[in-house]
Amino acid sequence: MRSRVTTLGLAVAVALPLLSGCSSMGSLSTYGGKTAKVAEISNIGDYTADSALAEAKAHFKNGDYGYSAALYKRVVELQPKNAQGYVGLGASYDRLRRFDLSDRVYVALHELTGSTVQYYNNVGYSYLLRGNLSAAMTNFRKAATIEPDNVVVANNIQIVSNAAAASRA
Numbered sequence: 736m737r738s739r740v741t742t743l744g745l746a747v748a749v750a751l752p753l754l755s756g757c758s759s760m761g762s763l764s765t766y767g768g769k770t771a772k773v774a775e776i777s778n779i780g781d782y783t784a785d786s787a788l789a790e791a792k793a794h795f796k797n798g799d800y801g802y803s804a805a806l807y808k809r810v811v812e813l814q815p816k817n818a819q820g821y822v823g824l825g826a827s828y829d830r831l832r833r834f835d836l837s838d839r840v841y842v843a844l845h846e847l848t849g850s851t852v853q854y855y856n857n858v859g860y861s862y863l864l865r866g867n868l869s870a871a872m873t874n875f876r877k878a879a880t881i882e883p884d885n886v887v888v889a890n891n892i893q894i895v896s897n898a899a900a901a902s903r904a
Contacts, residue, residue, distance in 0.1 A: 773808070773831065774802040774805045776805050788806070803823060803827040804824060807823040807824035826860075828840060856874070859871045859873070859878065860891060872899075875892045
């Protein structure tokens with residue numbers, strides 16, 4: 736399933752780590768969690784788009800979201816039409832709880848790719864992380880309409896349904 740999650744850009748998880756090794760704490764976000772900062776990489780200019788993308792994926796997989804954000808940002812700077820770069824950058828910002836930045840990235844992703852399963856799933860997951868279950872479900876349902884048999888989207892819908900049921904109990 737890991738490769739499928741990479742393709743979709745976001746893992747389905749109930750327990751969500753907020754920070755990784757070198758990320759530093761920032762201000763409180765709207766939903767009470769703490770934001771974290773994008774890592775500063777001194778030799779970022781030495782990275783090609785391909786090397787930055789490969790390293791960004793590895794950092795994201797390891798939970799090093801500050802570093803993955805910096806590297807995905809390098810990818811989109813070098814290749815402004817690289818959808819994988821935008822997907823990873825938005826997901827990294829979401830995990831850092833920098834929703835102000837991920838919102839901008841998702842606008843750019845939509846302009847680049849249109850209304851895809853990946854777009855709606857990622858935006859839905861962003862809203863899930865913010866605690867906005869209604870907006871999350873709306874986006875997951877749009878993704879499911881496009882690709883009804885997508886397991887990741889179905890799992891995300893189930894997570895939102897379970898969370899909504901728990902909040903009513």
